[in-house]
Amino acid sequence: MLASFVGFELISKVPPTLHTPLMSGANAISGITIIGALVVAGQVGDEFAQIIGFLAIVFATINVVGGFMVTDRMLEMFKKKDKKDE
Amino acid sequence: MSEFLPASVQSFLPSIIQLVYLVATGIFIFGIKRLGSPATARSGNQLAALGMLIGVIATLFDQQIVSFEFIIAGVVVGSAIGAVAAKKVEMTSMPEMVAIFNGFGGGASALVAWGEFTRISDPYLFSNQDLITIGLSILIGSITFTGSFIAFGKLKGFISGNPVTFPGQNIVNALLTIGTLGLIGWLAVEPTSVLAFWLLFGIALLLGIFTVMPIGGADMPVVISLLNSYSGIAAAMAGFVINNNLLIISGALVGAAGLILTNIMCKAMNRTLGNVLFGAFGGESSGAGPATDTDKTVRETTPEDVALQCAYANKVIIVPGYGLAVAQAQHVLKEVADKLEKRGVEVKYGIHPVAGRMPGHMNVLLAEADVPYDQLYDMEQINPEFKSTDVVLIIGANDVVNPVAKTEPGSPIYGMPVMNVDEADRTIIFKRSLSPGFAGIDNPLFYSESNQMFFGDAKDSLQSLSHALKDLD
Numbered sequence: 001m002l003a004s005f006v007g008f009e010l011i012s013k014v015p016p017t018l019h020t021p022l023m024s025g026a027n028a029i030s031g032i033t034i035i036g037a038l039v040v041a042g043q044v045g046d047e048f049a050q051i052i053g054f055l056a057i058v059f060a061t062i063n064v065v066g067g068f069m070v071t072d073r074m075l076e077m078f079k080k081k082d083k084k085d086e
Numbered sequence: 087m088s089e090f091l092p093a094s095v096q097s098f099l100p101s102i103i104q105l106v107y108l109v110a111t112g113i114f115i116f117g118i119k120r121l122g123s124p125a126t127a128r129s130g131n132q133l134a135a136l137g138m139l140i141g142v143i144a145t146l147f148d149q150q151i152v153s154f155e156f157i158i159a160g161v162v163v164g165s166a167i168g169a170v171a172a173k174k175v176e177m178t179s180m181p182e183m184v185a186i187f188n189g190f191g192g193g194a195s196a197l198v199a200w201g202e203f204t205r206i207s208d209p210y211l212f213s214n215q216d217l218i219t220i221g222l223s224i225l226i227g228s229i230t231f232t233g234s235f236i237a238f239g240k241l242k243g244f245i246s247g248n249p250v251t252f253p254g255q256n257i258v259n260a261l262l263t264i265g266t267l268g269l270i271g272w273l274a275v276e277p278t279s280v281l282a283f284w285l286l287f288g289i290a291l292l293l294g295i296f297t298v299m300p301i302g303g304a305d306m307p308v309v310i311s312l313l314n315s316y317s318g319i320a321a322a323m324a325g326f327v328i329n330n331n332l333l334i335i336s337g338a339l340v341g342a343a344g345l346i347l348t349n350i351m352c353k354a355m356n357r358t359l360g361n362v363l364f365g366a367f368g369g370e371s372s373g374a375g376p377a378t379d380t381d382k383t384v385r386e387t388t389p390e391d392v393a394l395q396c397a398y399a400n401k402v403i404i405v406p407g408y409g410l411a412v413a414q415a416q417h418v419l420k421e422v423a424d425k426l427e428k429r430g431v432e433v434k435y436g437i438h439p440v441a442g443r444m445p446g447h448m449n450v451l452l453a454e455a456d457v458p459y460d461q462l463y464d465m466e467q468i469n470p471e472f473k474s475t476d477v478v479l480i481i482g483a484n485d486v487v488n489p490v491a492k493t494e495p496g497s498p499i500y501g502m503p504v505m506n507v508d509e510a511d512r513t514i515i516f517k518r519s520l521s522p523g524f525a526g527i528d529n530p531l532f533y534s535e536s537n538q539m540f541f542g543d544a545k546d547s548l549q550s551l552s553h554a555l556k557d558l559d
Contacts, residue, residue, distance in 0.1 A: 018127055019347060020446035024184045025121050025131050026343045027314050029114055031187075032138065032336040033195040033321040035145045036328050040201035041160060042151030049205035054156040056197035061164025062171070063191035063317075068135040069172035070183055075128035077177075077453040 028067025034060035113137030192230025195320035199223035221270030223323035232294030315344025354439035393554035399476035409482015413544035416455035436468035438486035
């Protein structure tokens with residue numbers, strides 16, 4: 001609940017220019033589910049569960065690594081702009 | 087990894103991990119906050135990535151985690167795929183990329199729930215609440231997974247951008263949704279019923295396809311934003327399944343952020359979310375409103391003519407749209423703008439909030455082409471200026487400049503805020519054909535007296551315009 005409220009506070013002021021990077025950045029954070037994947041893949045006992053966990057890690061890592069890198073690439077271009085203006 | 091620590095530390099470990107999680111959450115919030123302003127956005131993103139890293143490392147010290155083969159293999163494979171995809175992708179394909187990453191995130195949450203369900207050999211060890219969160223995690227995660235892939239396909243053009251509908255589709259979807267909720271209930275009461283589990287999984291995957299298929303390509307940005315929100319909620323549900331606070335909080339954060347962003351986007355198009363999801367908006371079937379009496383002749387123009395008009399104008403406004411992105415024409419556009427500025431023409435860019443396939447998509451593209459940030463104007467800022475503008479170059483944009491939205495109450499896009507380009511002395515539309523845009527609505531601007539059409543691929547057209555401008559020197 002609190003987190004939702006904080007989320008609302010954070011987003012409601014963002015200019016449209018940054019919606020794409022923001023969406024992509026928030027998307028990367030949703031890859032936080034990697035932590036759940038770690039817990040499932042890291043416990044011994046059921047081999048099949050570990051394989052599912054492995055798949056979950058692959059999926060989540062794609063989300064996290066790809067998401068943050070792509071966002072960084074986008075934002076890098078805004079940055080370049082700022083330097084030139086100075 | 088906890089066994090590497092001294093025994094005295096080990097006993098405090100769970101509390102330490104919780105504390106670190108709290109720190110990571112704080113970093114996420116701070117990171118998202120910094121993402122909200124152009125100057126700090128990049129550091130905000132890096133901060134969020136750092137928060138993620140801290141969270142992952144802390145989790146590795148969890149005493150439940152004892153086997154690392156699968157973890158290392160998974161991280162290596164996933165990182166490699168994610169990194170290569172992120173490096174290779176063209177800036178114009180950004181929306182697709184976000185869609186597909188998001189799909190993987192949702193899929194991962196569903197898998198976490200599935201893994202947890204499989205791992206516990208005696209399902210009766212689960213409480214009812216556990217089973218319900220497992221069910222919800224699978225439901226929302228699977229919808230996100232298949233839905234995102236359909237959205238990706240629609241943006242890429244593998245799947246028709248038109249709404250794909252069949253009679254009674256909304257009813258079928260509603261029944262399927264109720265069905266999945268029923269199955270979750272069944273699972274909660276009867277945790278050993280493997281049938282309920284698989285039915286739930288299957289229907290949820292199907293539901294993702296069915297709910298996104300009927301949505302027109304023009305609405306994909308909203309869908310992606312909504313699916314992004316879903317993947318956050320799915321992560322939060324997975325957090326309940328494995329009892330992990332960091333997951334619950336961050337998931338809720340992303341879920342809320344996604345919902346608000348979705349809402350902002352809907353407002354920019356003057357539509358409700360319900361209308362986007364169930365309206366099957368944007369096909370030939372949606373009609374063009376009352377037929378207009380204007381004569382339907384279009385005035386075609388040549389690069390030389392456009393060059394002359396622009397070169398001797400005082401003020402030129404450029405309105406870019408998705409066509410610019412498709413043609414990868416942002417660099418040539420910048421070249422043309424530079425040539426005009428050298429001649430003393432005032433050049434500005436007017437950006438509609440939903441131009442392109444994602445809000446801010448055009449800003450990213452133009453930033454890539456080194457267009458100065460202060461030349462980009464939002465719709466509200468630029469609209470009063472069209473009256474005093476000599477030439478408006480509309481490049482691959484259509485629906486966002488369609489005056490029908492202001493004049494025809496019968497039109498599906500009536501009420502959507504549009505750029506008032508019709509108030510300028512002259513509009514020149516760069517477009518491949520006369521076909522209506524993604525929303526499938528005819529545009530009377532094409533036939534207006536003050537409008538000229540410049541047919542062709544945006545990049546080729548701009549290149550010939552650039553040459554024509556050179557010849558004027």
